Amino acid sequence: MGLFEFFGKKTFPHGIHPPEYKEVTSRKETMRIPFPEEIVLPLTQHIGAPAVPVVHKGQFVERGQLVAKAAEKALSSPIYASVSGTIKDIDLMPGTKGPIRSIVISTSPASAQIPIEGEYQDYQQMDSSEIPQAVQATGMVGLGGAGFPTYVKMMPPKDNPIHTIVINGCECEPFLTTDHRIMLEKIHNMITGINIALKAIGAPKAIIGIEDNKLDVLEEIKPHLPKDGTIEIEAVKTKYPQGAEKMLVKSLLDIEIPTGALPSSIGLAIFNVTTMAELGDLFPSQRGLIERIITVTGENLEHPGNYLVPIGTPLKHIIKYVGFHDVEAEVILGGPMMGHPVASLDIPTVKATGAVLILDKQAIRSDEIQPCIKCSQCLQACPINLNPSELGQLASMRRYDVMEEKYHLNDCFECGCCSYVCPSNIPLVQYFRIAKLLNRQRHMQNG
Amino acid sequence: MAKDQTQFDISTSPFIRRAPTVAQIMRNVVYALMPLAVFAVHHFGISALALIIATTLSCVLTEHLFCKLSHKKTTIGDASAVITGLLLALTLPPGFPLWMGAVGGFVAIAMGKTLFGGIGFNVFNPALVGRAFLQAAFPVSITTWTPAHVDNRFVEFIPSSLAWPFMKPVSTTEWTVQMATDGFTGATPLALMKFQGIFTDSWDLFIGLTAGSVGEPSSLLILLCGAYLVFRKMLDWRIPAAVILGTVLCSAIFYFIDSQQYPSPTFMIFSGGLMFAAVFMASDMVASPVTPLGILIFGLLVGFLTVIIRLFGGLTEAVMYAILFGNAATPLIESYTQPRVYGETRKVKK
Numbered sequence: 001m002g003l004f005e006f007f008g009k010k011t012f013p014h015g016i017h018p019p020e021y022k023e024v025t026s027r028k029e030t031m032r033i034p035f036p037e038e039i040v041l042p043l044t045q046h047i048g049a050p051a052v053p054v055v056h057k058g059q060f061v062e063r064g065q066l067v068a069k070a071a072e073k074a075l076s077s078p079i080y081a082s083v084s085g086t087i088k089d090i091d092l093m094p095g096t097k098g099p100i101r102s103i104v105i106s107t108s109p110a111s112a113q114i115p116i117e118g119e120y121q122d123y124q125q126m127d128s129s130e131i132p133q134a135v136q137a138t139g140m141v142g143l144g145g146a147g148f149p150t151y152v153k154m155m156p157p158k159d160n161p162i163h164t165i166v167i168n169g170c171e172c173e174p175f176l177t178t179d180h181r182i183m184l185e186k187i188h189n190m191i192t193g194i195n196i197a198l199k200a201i202g203a204p205k206a207i208i209g210i211e212d213n214k215l216d217v218l219e220e221i222k223p224h225l226p227k228d229g230t231i232e233i234e235a236v237k238t239k240y241p242q243g244a245e246k247m248l249v250k251s252l253l254d255i256e257i258p259t260g261a262l263p264s265s266i267g268l269a270i271f272n273v274t275t276m277a278e279l280g281d282l283f284p285s286q287r288g289l290i291e292r293i294i295t296v297t298g299e300n301l302e303h304p305g306n307y308l309v310p311i312g313t314p315l316k317h318i319i320k321y322v323g324f325h326d327v328e329a330e331v332i333l334g335g336p337m338m339g340h341p342v343a344s345l346d347i348p349t350v351k352a353t354g355a356v357l358i359l360d361k362q363a364i365r366s367d368e369i370q371p372c373i374k375c376s377q378c379l380q381a382c383p384i385n386l387n388p389s390e391l392g393q394l395a396s397m398r399r400y401d402v403m404e405e406k407y408h409l410n411d412c413f414e415c416g417c418c419s420y421v422c423p424s425n426i427p428l429v430q431y432f433r434i435a436k437l438l439n440r441q442r443h444m445q446n447g
Numbered sequence: 448m449a450k451d452q453t454q455f456d457i458s459t460s461p462f463i464r465r466a467p468t469v470a471q472i473m474r475n476v477v478y479a480l481m482p483l484a485v486f487a488v489h490h491f492g493i494s495a496l497a498l499i500i501a502t503t504l505s506c507v508l509t510e511h512l513f514c515k516l517s518h519k520k521t522t523i524g525d526a527s528a529v530i531t532g533l534l535l536a537l538t539l540p541p542g543f544p545l546w547m548g549a550v551g552g553f554v555a556i557a558m559g560k561t562l563f564g565g566i567g568f569n570v571f572n573p574a575l576v577g578r579a580f581l582q583a584a585f586p587v588s589i590t591t592w593t594p595a596h597v598d599n600r601f602v603e604f605i606p607s608s609l610a611w612p613f614m615k616p617v618s619t620t621e622w623t624v625q626m627a628t629d630g631f632t633g634a635t636p637l638a639l640m641k642f643q644g645i646f647t648d649s650w651d652l653f654i655g656l657t658a659g660s661v662g663e664p665s666s667l668l669i670l671l672c673g674a675y676l677v678f679r680k681m682l683d684w685r686i687p688a689a690v691i692l693g694t695v696l697c698s699a700i701f702y703f704i705d706s707q708q709y710p711s712p713t714f715m716i717f718s719g720g721l722m723f724a725a726v727f728m729a730s731d732m733v734a735s736p737v738t739p740l741g742i743l744i745f746g747l748l749v750g751f752l753t754v755i756i757r758l759f760g761g762l763t764e765a766v767m768y769a770i771l772f773g774n775a776a777t778p779l780i781e782s783y784t785q786p787r788v789y790g791e792t793r794k795v796k797k
Contacts, residue, residue, distance in 0.1 A: 018463060174463065246789060259790040336462040359462055370469050370525075371567025376683060376737035377466070384789035389737050390781070408788045416461035423466045424567070430459050 009212070011237035012250040015383050016417045018174050018240055018337070020213065025297050026177040028305040030185060035310060036317035039083050039105040040093050040348040043068055045311075046141040047148045048075030053103060059087045064113035064288055067103050070136060077149045077351075078139045080116075080288030082310035083107040094344045096333060102348075105312075115286045123196050123283060131200035138282045139289040139351070144168060144179075144243075144272030145334055147352035150279065153271065154200040156264045165197055165206035166252060166263075169273035170236070170243030172211060173335025178295045178354045179273050181306045183210070183217040186277040187224050193280030194231055194271075201269055208233040208273065209252045211242055240337060241415040245270045247383050259411055274354070289351060296322050298358030300329070309349055316345035318356055332357040337416045370424040378418035378428060384411055388418035388428045395431035400439050409435060469566070472681045473526040479672040479682075480533045480727070486668055487661045491541035491593070492600025494608040495661045501545040502577075503532030505552025513561040527566050531555050534574035534727060537661050538720060538767070539581070542593040542605035542619055546612035547585050551577040571774045572731040575767050582764070592635050593619055635660075637719040637757065637764075666722040673726035682730055685742045690725035691716055693750020701758060715754060724766040725749075734774040741777075741784035748780075749773040 043050040051068035061067060061081040070076040085105040093102040116137055123131060136151035156162050167190075171179040183190065194206050210217055212235040225231050236242055236251040246257050249268060257263050263270050274293070282289060290311055297304040302323025309318060315331060332339040333353050349356070378388035386408055394403045403409040409432060418428040467475075487495045510528040514521040522528075532552050539548060555577025563569045582589050593605050610616035676682035694716050701709040716722060729735060729749050736745050749769045756765030 018465065250789070256790045258792050259788070261790075330458065330462065332460070332462060334460075336460070338460050339462070340460070341458060341462075357462075367468065371565065373469055373472075373567050373732050374735070374737050375472070375732045376742075377680075379737050379739070379786065385786045386788060387738065387785055390785075407785070408791070411788055411790065419461050420464050421466050422464075423469050423472055425464075425466075425468070427459075429461065433459070 009237040010234065010251045011239055011242070012247045012383055014381055014385070014417075015239040015241060015247070016381050016420055017238075018420065020238075021175045021297070022177050022180070022213070024175070024304050025295055025306055026180050028177075028181075030181050030293050030306045030308055032308045033310075033313070033318065033321055035083050035107050036313045037107055038088070038314065039081075039085070039107060039310060039312040040102050040314060040346075041067065041079050041082070041105070041312040042093070042095050042100045042102040042348065042350060043079065044100060045079065045147060045350040045352065046075075046077040047146070048077065050101065051076060051079045053090055055087050055090075055103065057087050057089060060108075061085065061087060061105065062114045063111050064115065064290055066117070066288070067105075075149055075152060077141050078137065078288070079103070080139055080290050081105060082290035082312050084109070084111045093348075094346045096340045096342060096347055102312075113287055113290060116288050118286070120286055123199065126199075128199050128202055131196060135196070135200070135279065135283065138279065138287070140275060140279050140282070141289075141351050142272055143274040143278060143292060143352060143354065145338075145352050145354055146272075147350070150271070150275055153264075153269050154197060156201060156269060160264055161267060162201045162203040162264065162269045163205075163267040164253065164269075165194070165201060165203050166245070166249060166268055166270045167194060167206055167208040167273050167276055168243055168245060168248055168270060169208055169210040169214070169217070170248055171214075172238075172240045172243035173337050173339075173355075174240075175297050175357055176295050176335050176355045177297075177306060178293050180214050180217065181293060181295075182274045182277045183214070184220055186281065187221055189280035190221075190273060190277040191224060191226070191231065191280065192284060193276030193278070196279060196283055197269070197271060197276065198230065203269065204230070206231045207252060209236055209248050210234075211236060211238040213238040240417065241383055241413075244383065244413055244415060246413065259408070292351065292353075294318070294349060294353060295355040296358075297355070298329075299360045300324060301358060311351055312348045314346055314348050315342060315356060318349070319345060319358070324358055328361045330359045330361050332359065337420070338414065367425050369426055372424055372426060375423060377421040377423065381417040381421045383415060383417065384408075384413070386412060386418075388432075391435075392418075392426050392428045392431055395428075395435050400435045400442070403432075403435050404439050409439070412436075467679075467681065469527075470525040473530060475676060475679055475681050476530050476727075477526055477533065479676045480530070480537070482668060482672055483537060483665075483723075484533060486665055487537065487541075490595045491605075491661060492597065493602065494600070494605040495536075495541045497545055497604070497608060498539060498541065498543055498548050498661060499533065499536040501548040502536040502539075502552040503529055505549040506532035506535070506556050509553045509556040510561065513557065514565075517561075519565075522565055525566060528556060528560075531560070531573045531577070534572075535577045537723065538574070538578050538728075539661055540589060540592050541595075541661050542591060542607040543588055544585075544607055544610035544616045546610065547581060547588060550584075551581040553577075554580040567733055569733055570777075571771055572728055572734050575728060575771050575774075578767055579771060582767070588616055591619055635719065636714075660720055660723075666717045669722045669726050682726075683732070683735075683742065685739070686730040686735055686746050687725040689743050689746020690721075690729050690750045690753075691746075693747035694721060694725075694753055695750070696747070697751045697754040701754070709758065715757070719757065719764065719766060721753060721766050724753075724770060728766075729770050729773065731774075734777060736777050736781045736784065738781055738784040738786055740786070741780045744780050744784065745773050745777060748776065 049071035053068045055067045063084040065081045067081050068079040070078045085107045088106045089104040092099040132151040132154040140150040142148040294309045416429045506528045555573045559573030559576030560569045607616035677684045695712040698712045698715040752769035753766045
């Protein structure tokens, strides 16, 4: 592969170029944050059925001990104690989407992580059909934000072989640098993780896609890649939302994932780079997922940075540690384009939390909404070629059914480009979220 | 709730935005029209200046009045009424009576804009609605052209400008003959072409040495002003490009058939305010399609219709009607040109 191809700016049409703000944390090495006094582990930190508690109130647990097992015969993922301590409660606790059943642990002084129970296995000796189960046992889910249990993607349908595994290291959201740091600091783990995925799926090759604002990663990783070419790395153009899997597939391979279909239907499996690195770290040493790197950044912070945070750490603990005192702020889990705002600082981080972003409230407060002037900026921004202008006008007329049937509402993955560019300040993507929700409710009522 | 507990407002993502506001876009369009206005005043003198002021004031006041009447916050701050006023003035003959200009401004805003619900809801370009009204109401005045670069144009009005409201303006024929030392009649290049079979040199048209409406003489200046807006991403270059392409294609066909009888494509695009209409009128965001294919079809349609009306219609100022027709067709064009969505597979026919 020639130099020009590397810098040849593979990309997808449309999209936007928001300011990156990544220099705030991108050069900061990951640091461990002190344990909080209390850990809150929601039983649903993944897409699927809630995990089932295997501990009781008052019980002492070791760091790394199983506290909730995966629900049987369902899409689910186990949860491990991220600190040693006493189970204080198993009850409803605040979460990003409202109260959620959680296990609360009062922290005892720190100790080393104990391995998962069971016999030690080397993945290279294992049969590929045994790997997904062992991956599930680590509690691994999509760490890029989706929280989809990783083992499921390692069991693709038999009739549709996977020809390429795409590793997503784009991290296109402004501010975030978690994936960037992982790719610099955990190269070997990442390659091990990818090898595990390759073996489990039986795919011939994997390709790592990064945005060309992280070319330092490219230089670091290239010498470590296997000589047989099973793992490649390629830079694509820095553009939001390059990290959306639909867009990355288009950029890297110039193919499209058909509407409503899974990537596996066209022979692809897509994993986040942090997921691979953590898997490669935990799997060989048979440990469960109990901590992860989180970018804590934003405005008016004393110490923005990349922190190794135990899963279940309440936000107030993190925010206090990084030196934030202002009260007029918005705290967001994830990036500024697609992140979720929090209503309370008692909410804990979960497996899929990659960033805590603190933004000045004054900057966010929006102006008055004005009528659509049909400037077509949103059409030129939408990465999947929707007509947000028309969708927005239909939404204001409550024609949610037409939005879905005629204007492809369900293809929207809510990247927010349309809202970003709208001169009339119309909250387009916000309308679309509500429309989708109401459509789902309507479909459920109609059976 | 405990005292030390911080309170949060909840908004939803995206939390960052970077877009010019509607008012900023409109203000920039006003800036882009300013050089044309200045050039027009240089060209036609104090009459053009007074006309520009009359229509603009009329538009702004009308918008303000209608906002007050409907108990809404006034929307004149977004400067879109100023644009309508400027656009209207720039399409009128320089000696157009001021009171008629003011009526045109009133009609443009009242019937072209506020009647539909204000900015964003108008079906037609308001300035063109105003001009179409004037064309119907005052057919003589709107086709009475006077020469440019008259000697004392900065101190003396063209006689017809200062007609009393609701009074017939005085004839300018005598004045024109008196002023035009070199036998200049004030006829526009299009009228010369249509009624006398004289073709004006395209280069003169391009740099603006001919008679015509207030703002349309210099295609070069219009293109430069348009380029500024395109550079600021406040004008969709595809619309003017498609209009010009449509005009060139259609007129080239006729020119190819009989170059003696029909004018050349270059003459077509540099005359009769086509450039002005393509850059500033057809590109009215609200009344033109948003879909990529729709934009192309809209532009080609306007270009085609312009040529057809010019060559075979009874009027010379064809582009106005072509755009109004394009505006009317916009919803239809849009509904048939929705873009292909990512991952969309062709529907299997039953």
